[in-house]
Amino acid sequence: MTLLRYTIRRILQAIPVLIGISFITFVLVNALPGDPVAIMLEGQEVDQETIEAVERRYGLDRPFHERFVTYMLGLIQGDLGYSFHRDMPVSTLMWIRLGPTLLLVISAFVFALVTAVPLGVLAAKRRNEPTDHVSRIIALIGVSTPSFWIGIMLILIFAVWLGWLPSGRLVYPWRDPAHYGFDGRLELYYQTIRHLLLPMVALGTLQMATIMRIERSSMVESLQEEYVQLARAYGVPERTILRKHAFRSAQLPIITIVGLNLSTALGGAVLIETVFEINGMGRLLIQSIQQLDYQVVMGVTIVLATIFVIGVIITDISYAYVDPRVSYGDRD
């Protein structure tokens, strides 16, 4: 099977999953004991007429399956419903909020990879030496610390006490510099980085720790491979072995873990965006829950899950592309 056919098959496989995600989200928000209208009107004195008016407005007077079919038909056309609280289509809202979240998540992964890969390689090379122990302790603390607490501590140290970096909000590199009152593109990018630094580290630490662990064990394994031993026996310098022979094959598990960890990163973005007051998808989710804007809640959930599904497909395909041994699932 060619790579193209594998790609197409992988995308087709995702369709039932995406329908399932939409269904579960729809059920959670609509059908369970938490009646959206009751939540919306909680604490308010309302008569039956108002309740019915609200139900009509949201189309809640129609039966469940009918509503779901209508919602799904809309989804296919990119219509995620309407935010009554913000008075705009949910899909428009998504486009506005998607940028900051992707900027945050991608930079967190860049931070994680840039720090974790060299540290992991070093730890594997100096296995059971002090360097290895230090990196393992860093990894252990990294997987055990809540990202939002790291965020709070970073704000406390670098913004409140030292005053070096801003404590929140982002500067978007795609905006016009004049919007922020900056002189030019260069200052805009500089400010973007300054604002991004703390949330990036807060969100990226967990990713760094998990990637570092995988990188270490994967490198340890790869350094014990027969062809590496053979190269060593031929007198190939250790540096060359590390760079040319062991490193490349050891990166395959990293590709997979980045794809799978996208899920924790997107979940973590909800917390980090709250701590740093970044107006992305995660903060939108929390705000919409507080505003009881349940169409937006559904929209955010479905879009975040879709990003994860797409991320996994991309990593699967790049894995197949990089590793010639992958059989594209021909066997089954």
Place this chain on the structure above:
Amino acid sequence: MATTEGQLGDGEEPQVGWRHTLAQVRNDPTARFGLYIIAIATSVAIFSAVDANLSRLTLGAYHDYTIGEWLPVLENPETLPPPGEMQTYQPPVFAEGGSWDNPLGTDQSGRDYLSRIIYGARISMAVGFFATFLGLTGGVAIGAVAGYYGGWIDDVLMRFVEIIYSIPALVLVIVFTVFVSGGNPDVIYAILGVGIATVPVFSRIIRSRVLSVREMDYVEAARAAGVTDRNIIRRHIIPNSFAPVLVYATLQIGFAILIVAGLSFLGYGAQPPTPDWGQMLNHAHGQMHVNPWMSIWPGVAILLTIMGFNLFGDGLQDALDPRIDN
């Protein structure tokens, strides 16, 4: 690293199975350290009601700590100042204005911060254990059935699991707790939500084990002897696929505590006045500029607890995996 084999005397049989594993974990200093942390956190969670009253870590408010119903909270009202006179936002002992009466200071209602952190262990540990137990039970049931029967049953179940897995865990738990509780989120919904969110990992792990176990001769023999599928799954498949699940469960408890800390931080976990680390950080976040020390301690408590489970889980994994010689 010391292995049990080196300690075997003459005539002793080499140890295998659970006893061997436990011995190895005992010999692993990091795993032991993890176990100590877990033991401390667990006993603090269970016995904190007594502790807080025996020591000077007095409870700050009378109406508080209702979650301790299954353990009597031995309040001693005479020794407490009336609620109106309690000092709020007192700094910790090492800072100016601090005192040993409240080593970590007091919170917004004048309640002792250390006591509340100790009490907070209860919610975190309960959520960690119960949510993981739920996820494990559900995951093992689904994974074992899917792996044993294969075919369309496998397809349907695993596709369902994939769907759950695709929604980022924290997002799923938030939406679940808010909407299923009808807008009144509480710990019980958090436990249910995290339990559901952890079903996919458990079912995947057990399924992959079951795929190899079901081909074993003893399963074949049981089937030939006319044992029902239900009993084969219960008596043979699950017990023989369980080891990796147990390792994962240990690590998963840490993950559950992490998720619920985040959930409480956002305000959808345990509700005040129940003391909870995430919820304490929620309040502390707003006090960052005025009372910065408040955001430090609950985070340290979360970090140490989760670290305990991670250390122990890693040790268990090393002990169970014969390929690792570290």
